[in-house]
Amino acid sequence: MPEYKRSNMLADKPSGYCPGCLHSLATRLISDVITELGQEDNSLNVISVGCSALNILYWSGDFLSVAHGRAPAAATGIKRTNPERLVFAYQGDGDCAAIGLAEIMSAANRGENFTVIFANNQTYGMTGGQMAPTTLIGQKTTTTVYGRDPATTGYPMKMCELISQLEAPRFVARYALNSPKGVREARAGIKKAFEMQLAGEGFTFIELLTNCPTNWKMSPLDTLEYMNTNTIPYFKPGVYKDVTAKEAE
């Protein structure tokens, strides 16, 4: 009995991501869950722009590539016309929390029956490491060379907290991918979100805390430690809203 086997959703070639990038771990987790649920031929990956879009290089399931930030809007259309499909949007933080903020909040507020998986690495990875809405206070990027200053750029945006305040979303949770425990919890969370979607529950939102070794200018192992000391204290992992848990009580 295999303890771990790579999913057939991923082509037999390396991902398009940098060494140690947790985007590739997130993509692998999603593929594992889809295989476990037997949804390989039924899933649809909606991706927009950014490093999150690099998973099209080795994703062998169906996918729809859309304009920057508009994944929740496109997923709405796909899901409404194909309600039986397992539809999920895979977005980065620049895509979801900046340019696509209107789309994500509107889709969440309407309670559309699909899942958004939001990879938060606190920087714009693909364009060269500029400040993102989620960049931590004091974190150095190419556009905040002395560290992010809240006096001019505000504070890191907490998407889970924002979305969990809305009435319609059914499951909102955040996980950190920098430890085996976090990865296993994330896998369980993604599975729960997909199962809720297949049961017609409504909008589900999973935030995954990831890293960017290239633009944080650290080794992959150092980024995991940086996440422990800086990212996780600010973006606290946990389940922010779970309507099924309330109903079970």
Next chain:
Amino acid sequence: MVNINVSLCKDCRYCVKFCPKQILKTSGERNERGHFYPVMTDADKCISCAICATMCPEGAIEVTKGGEEA
């Protein structure tokens, strides 16, 4: 039993760091794209916990229970 698909490895060393038995080591060998890949140093000590596979971003590590190779 751990099977490492070395051609997928990108040398992030997460498997080496998180192996609870510390039996995965970075080798001096490079794969076809120039990355140093990990090797199993003591297969008898492997407990098939699959933590290496859990942390591998690329899915380059497959784990089977018991001593038989997949």
